[in-house]
Amino acid sequence: MSRLDVRKTYKLYIGGKFPRSESGRSYAVQSASGEFLANASMGSRKDVRDAVVAARAAFGGWAAATPYNRGQVLYRVAEVLEGRRAQFIDEVAAGEGLTARAAAGVVDAAVDRVVWYAGWTDKIAQVLGNLNPVAGPYFNVSAPEPTGVVGVLAPQASSLLGLVSVVAPVIASGNTAVVVSSAARPLPAVTLGEVLATSDVPGGVVNIVTAQTAEVATWLAAHRDVNAIDLTGVAGAEGVDWAGLEAEAAGNLKRVLRPQVAGGVPVEPDWTAAPGLERIRAFVETKTVWHPKGL
Amino acid sequence: MPTFDYAPAPESRSVVTIAPTYGFFIDGAFTRPKATFATLNPADESVLAEVSQAGPKDVDKAVAAARRAFEGEWGRLSGAERGKYLFRIARILQERAREFAVLETLDNGKPIKETRDFDVPTAAAHFFYHAGWADKLEYAGLSAPGATARPHGVVAQVIPWNFPLLMLAWKIAPALATGNTVVLKPAESTPLSALLFAEVCQQADLPAGVVNIVTGDGRTGQALVEHPDVDKIAFTGSTEVGKIIARSIAGTAKKATLELGGKAANVVFDDAPIDQAVEGIVGGIFFNQGQVCCAGSRLLVQENVHDEVVAKLKRRLQTLRVGDPMDKNTDLGAINSREQLDRITTLVDAGVAEGAERWSPACTLPTKGFWYPPTLLTGVAQTHRVATEEIFGPVLSVLTFRTPQEAVAKANNTAYGLSAGVWTEKGSRILWMADQLRAGVVWANTFNRFDPTSPFGGYKESGYGREGGRHGLEAYVTTTPATPTGATR
Structure with a gap:
């Protein structure tokens, strides 16, 4: 008789813990071919708000961690991700309807993407900052700092490579993140949460809410304690009005990373393309410090 | 505590000639004045001049002139040549410094020692600094390796009354250095130095339409930032208005930098x-x-x-x-x-x-x-x-x-x-x-x-984007591929 396997309960990832949605709701996640995969928590407005509280609490420590330390932690994420390779291949293949071989390529690219950003942490200030030669006896230096708590609408289609491609640049510079996962393909996001939880990423630095994007995105965009929002995940999300989200974000002047638009419609970027610095640049603030020189 | 009496040492206002009325500066020329309102000397409430209130049609004309210039002569100019125009402007500001200082003090009410020693020389310095960038943008680290940073196109700029000429310089110098064209609206209560700057553009032989200046109150500013053919907005002013602008461009391709309030x-x-x-x-x-x-x-x-x-x-x-x-x-x-x-x-x-x-x-x-x-x-x-x-x-x-x-x-x-x-x-x-x-x-x-070399701008609700320095250039370029004119933007 064959052994009955032990299935995983897919939950949220908030403040380093794995709670179910406070709403008690869940939804059935299906594979690309329509088979039942698992029940995922259906995150609510309250879950998003809890996640923001956790992200704010984690911000001071993560922003103050040395870039070298953040780089080591991110590299550790890549290590643990690689260690869970088989599980991610299964989830990506099922959710995105890929062959095992294609899914393996996606997972490898995701690991490499995290490694790429791990190497950036202690170079961001060197590349985006500089000394300013002011016309007077002053020391004057400009350097980037993290913006704060960043809301991230993760891509709907690319459930792992797209996900790490939007999360890694946010936390590399010292921000903390509240991530709303792909609505239809949330399982790799939950498993990524398990990777983060075992990679020395402090609790609260990344919070992942599996939810219907249209339901919770408004609350994230309007939240007064969120400093920035990445709207990438509006592409292909059902019932989401991204102009409305950007308008909500203006309430406290959030920095907004708009979706890529083609033909007037948001489209998901090509995640296999080289990322560039845009996603890091979108969520840093330049601070300039002056001090007189003299005897 | 003893205090010393100083004899009055007034600066002469004869250095500056103020016209009784002003139109707009559009496409290289001044328009006929219309729907005028008074700009006062806040130190004695006397009327300095009557300036015109720009309506949506005037804004249309200014934006169209800026678009023509962008797609015409200015857009084809090399960075080196653009830079030379900016050097010219810097020099003319220095040459006419006293005139600007007196005019600014009359229109704004700030002490002559500040306009003379700070506002005007720093404005000239901004043009001088950005002039040098015009042909060196590929060294500024604005785009990924292999990609090219391009100007947005037509930039709408709305500036406050506290440093009228200096804010103009903060806005116009980086916009032109990066190859954009400009429609600028000075504050309703301090329009005169911007109108005198229009004369500087004429003296510098700046191609028509590269800099356009429309005057008016908040309605003019709103018509300008909401104009569909504007690609980018640069605003300095209140956080309240900044939020309105951020809301108004939601869901569009318009970019904005906002330099807003503070409570330092x-x-x-x-x-x-x-x-x-x-x-x-x-x-x-x-x-x-x-x-x-x-x-x-x-x-x-x-x-x-x-x-x-x-x-x-x-x-x-x-x-x-x-x-x-x-x-x-x-x-x-x-x-x-x-x-x-x-x-x-x-x-x-x-x-x-x-x-x-x-x-x-x-x-x-x-x-x-x-x-x-x-x-x-x-x-x-x-x-x-x-x-x-x-x-x-x-x-x-x-x-x-x-x-x-x-x-x-x-x-x-x-x-x-x-x-x-x-x-x-x-x-x-x-x-x-x-x-x-x-x-x-x-x-x-x-x-x-x-x-000019030092980036300035805020965190949180003080706005976003930086002005000045290498960082200030970022706001005036885009690295996304060009869309054909008339395509969805």
């Missing part, structure tokens, strides 16, 4: 050189009558030196000369408008009603014009309106703290994040504080310093 903390530790700190505090809040978005309007002083600092501040304030802005000895000039004066008065009265103690030196204010004495508010609590709302006037709110952690918590306890100051002799504490303060500019043992 100026933190004085007990080991600070108190006499120097007092000079810095005074410069931090009374420069330009405190009508500065980055003004050090919240003094956070360590409790054990509070009495000493306040006593020295009071002594110093008694030596400030308030009066005729055209007098070369004047330290504090007029408030820019009656509306602004009313706002200051209302907020200070609210502070007193909430329990703050108010003090001003004895000074005789002119009977005509808009005037407010330098004012200290002591015993201010974190919750008072004068500790949280931007006053934009010569009013300093004094609060205390005991530990560095408390200073940081109080300094950051604001929706704004434009600037901050730190005064201490301890180097490690300066750097620690600079790390902790959530503000775009931190002045340590100095305050209110500005330079």
Whole structure:
């Protein structure tokens, strides 16, 4: 008789813990071919708000961690991700309807993407900052700092490579993140949460809410304690009005990373393309410090 | 304390010729004046000139002229040639510096020593600095390897009344250096230096339509930023209007940089050189009558030196000369408008009603014009309106703290994040504080310093984007692929 396997309960990832949605709701996640995969928590407005509280609490420590330390932690994420390779291949293949071989390529690219950003942490200030030669006896230096708590609408289609491609640049510079996962393909996001939880990423630095994007995105965009929002995940999300989200974000002047638009419609970027610095640049603030020189 | 009487030393206003009426500057020429309104000298309420109120059709014409220039001669020009135009403009501003200084003081009310020694020379310096960038943009690290940074196209710029010419320079110089064309709207109460700048563009033979200037009130600004053929907006002004602009461009391809309000903390530790700190505090809040978005309007002083600092501040304030802005000895000039004066008065009265103690030196204010004495508010609590709302006037709110952690918590306890100051002799504490303060500019043992090479701009609700320096160029370029004209944008 064959052994009955032990299935995983897919939950949220908030403040380093794995709670179910406070709403008690869940939804059935299906594979690309329509088979039942698992029940995922259906995150609510309250879950998003809890996640923001956790992200704010984690911000001071993560922003103050040395870039070298953040780089080591991110590299550790890549290590643990690689260690869970088989599980991610299964989830990506099922959710995105890929062959095992294609899914393996996606997972490898995701690991490499995290490694790429791990190497950036202690170079961001060197590349985006500089000394300013002011016309007077002053020391004057400009350097980037993290913006704060960043809301991230993760891509709907690319459930792992797209996900790490939007999360890694946010936390590399010292921000903390509240991530709303792909609505239809949330399982790799939950498993990524398990990777983060075992990679020395402090609790609260990344919070992942599996939810219907249209339901919770408004609350994230309007939240007064969120400093920035990445709207990438509006592409292909059902019932989401991204102009409305950007308008909500203006309430406290959030920095907004708009979706890529083609033909007037948001489209998901090509995640296999080289990322560039845009996603890091979108969520840093330049601070300039002056001090007189003299005897 | 003895004070010295100074004989009046008025600057002559004969250096500048003000026309009775002004039209707009569109496509290289001045239009016929229409629907005019008066711009006043705030020091005596006399009418300086009548300027025109631009409606949507005028804005249309200006944007169309800017579009033609962008797609025509200006767009084809090499960076080196663009730079040479900017060098020309810088030189003409220097040549006509006194004229600009006098005109600015008349229209704005700020002391002639500030326009002469700060506003105008710094404006010229901005053009000089950005001129050099025009043919070196590929060295500025604005785009990924292999990609090219391109100008947005037509930029709408709306500027405030507190530094009319300098804000114009902050806006126009980087826009032109990166190859954009501009429609600029100066503030309703201070349009004259921008209109004189139009003459500079003519003298420099700048191609028609590269710089267009439309005057008017908020309705003109709204028509400009909401114009569908504008690619990018640069706005300096209130956080309230900044949010309206951010909302209005939601869901479009328009980019915006917003330089908005502030409520800067100026933190004085007990080991600070108190006499120097007092000079810095005074410069931090009374420069330009405190009508500065980055003004050090919240003094956070360590409790054990509070009495000493306040006593020295009071002594110093008694030596400030308030009066005729055209007098070369004047330290504090007029408030820019009656509306602004009313706002200051209302907020200070609210502070007193909430329990703050108010003090001003004895000074005789002119009977005509808009005037407010330098004012200290002591015993201010974190919750008072004068500790949280931007006053934009010569009013300093004094609060205390005991530990560095408390200073940081109080300094950051604001929706704004434009600037901050730190005064201490301890180097490690300066750097620690600079790390902790959530503000775009931190002045340590100095305050209110500005330079074209130094990026300026805020965190949080003080807006986004930087102006000046290498970072300021970012706002004026895009790295996304060009879309054909008329395509969805």
